Amino acid sequence: MSILYVLIPLALLLLGGAVWAFFWAVGSGQFDDLDTPAIRVIMDDDTKPDQEEKP
């Protein structure tokens, strides 16, 4: 069980890293628009073959 004394602080370090990464992502504007990206992915996939057929 004593391994927990090492593993838990290690987990907390990872947690800190995750929080830092998320704060950076929010600060750089990646979460400002939560609606468009979902739509964008679907539409690009649908339209590419079509555009090639009809230049």
Next chain:
Amino acid sequence: MTTPSDTCFHCALPVPAACNLTVEIEDEQRPVCCPGCKAVAELIRDTGMSRYYDLRDAPDPGIGRPPEEAAEWSVFDSKDMLAAFTEPDGEMSEATIYVGGMYCSACSWLIESTLGKQPGISSAEVNPITHRLRLRFPSEDAKLSGHLATLANLGYQPQPLSPDSTTRPEVTEQRTALKRLLVASLGMMQVMMFAVALYAMDFQGIDADMQHFLRLVSFFVTTPVVLYAAKPFFTSAWRGVIGKKPGMDLPVSIAVGSAYVASIFATFTRGEAVWFDSVTMFVFFLTLGRFLEMRARHRSIDRSAALSSLLPNTATRIDGESHAVVPVSQLVAGDSVLIRAGDPIPADGILDSGTTSVDEALLTGEARPQPKALGDELSAGSVNLDSMIEMIVTKTGGDTTLGTISRLSERARYARPAFVTLADKIASYIVVALLVVATVVATYWYWADPDRAFVITLSVLVVTCPCALALATPAAFAAAGSRLSQLRLLVTNGNAVESLSRATLAMFDKTGTLTVGLPKIAAAFVVDNAFTERDCRRVAAALEHASTHPLARAFALQEPLPSVSSPEIVVGQGVSGVIDGREWRIGNAEFVGGGAAADDSTATHVFLGVEGNAVAWFEIKDELRPDAVQTLKSLRQLGLKMSLVSGDNKVAVGSVAQSLAIRDAHYECTPEDKLAIIEAAQQRGECVVMIGDGINDAPVLAGADTSIAPAHGALLAQTSADVIMLGDSLAPLTTAIEMSRKTMRIVRQNLAWAIVYNALALPLAAAGFVPPWLAAIGMSASSLVVVLNALRLNRFE
């Protein structure tokens, strides 16, 4: 997408009978209504974007139709303009453009794909919710004009925004809220994990050092949750204490704060129990509720853009002898500006040269043009109709009448829905009650059975966490808001759902709400047998083509018109012009040269005459919306009473009231009258929902319990409305009422469930029948039930 053959494939307006324009798209000839739409459809096809027509939602008629005159975009390429509208970012520049006329996500796809292919653009991103386009391009060859022209050619109305109007408070608010939510949720998950270990060790026996270690770690993780994620609750509670108006955040703060401090004390004195898990979970659920509610609040129309899109981008400033085109933001009081006929007025000011009439419908709701002479005041946002004028600027930007109105309505926006506040309040009192009960239970068991006191107290705390109660209302409101926006209703005020469900009286404005708001020729009477009705209509259309008068639109025909030489607009009278060598006049009876007075005074009459003799007269009427009768019928079936208030005259109001069977009709009302009528109804105990679209209705809309504005009305009326109806139909009204009642039913079910659950679970836990692990499952399950129940709203038809 299939379009009926008699409507335009591109913009869905009816195709005029005489129009034979078609566009070949996907191997079929599609009808279009005008050369402009043909050009746009061909542009879309030729750039390989035909899929747009499959992807888009059904368009509102007229949306996407290109403007008849090409705007002067080249002014945006000057150094000053680029500096004002772009933001340098390293070697790249960014510009934010408000795109008017977007109505679905296919539009954003079309814009992104078309602009993204243009040379000199590195990225183009559109947010379909805020209608903002973000363009990135190399700073070296920055040119906005080409991209703005492309947007205009696609049928949208681009509006560059200055960078300071793009960093809006909402963005900052959402970013901070997201960070807090993340800290709370990650913290909660971690602390829960340690808590499970602590519970398990209760059964298996625990090594005292390990228990102390886990508690220390929990304390370490809980600290940012309490100090960072829960900070808004503490600051708001403290503000309440200082202002001697303790709010609902005070009990929350006491609960969180005391449980936190007590847990720290227990940790360091190796006491009986810690409550870190309850603290983090409570903070998480509260933060989640607030976040959902904030998202719903932001999902409303963008007010800063709504304001700026009413004003022109540029103004022509008179600098001594020369004229300079400058951004409106650079105008200052004292500047002299030139305003052409048909252009919007860029700032408040005083007419300095020329006479004209202006359309102030946006500000006052008055549809008739207002004559303006030397020294009269002009308001920003109104439209100069007749002739070129010069104006001395007195107020600009936010100081103008328009700016003031919009700021006033903005203030109301940040108020929290009272109903959510109430639920929070109840939840926070329950938290305090819970702590008291927990103390009592702990004390009792300490005397009765000291060994079990800790476990039982823990169960009581966990099982009765009022998360379900705190989530009950926000979850239902968020689900209702998202479903309503799919049903083409935008809820901008969280209170609206609750007050709509109680509505007993629907009060309608007439023009533009119950009626179409666009005058149409209801009948044409030819007096002189030498002419056919068709001749008269064509001559009238040709003459009125030169006029910007609101009534002139009624005459528009989509066919080749006879050419008019030396057309002349006489303010307040009509238009004259020479066709085939004869002088024609259109306007009032006196101007045309006498004519039979009509007896039906519900309509406006326009006379047409040649060389002093009346030839024909037209009856111009504002028609009822096609679905007005049906909608009012279904509203009556829902038990609502109807009332009509209008600034229009007795006869016009009477005929509308009669055809809709509204008995309670008020005419010639000023906004003050309307407000008094609403207040009188409220005194009688009615819950009033006001449906109106004029900007002069803003105080009226604010006075009603709920206000609804159609999206085609004055933009500023929408800013003070609780609900905005998208699309061109009244039918969503019925949906809104039904949906709000259903939502409140779900809220009540949720609250009842949460209260029953807590009432049942508390005695069981206090009596010692619920082990901590079961308590944890019960608490999560009760929250889950509440959320799933709320999600049923998403299936509402």
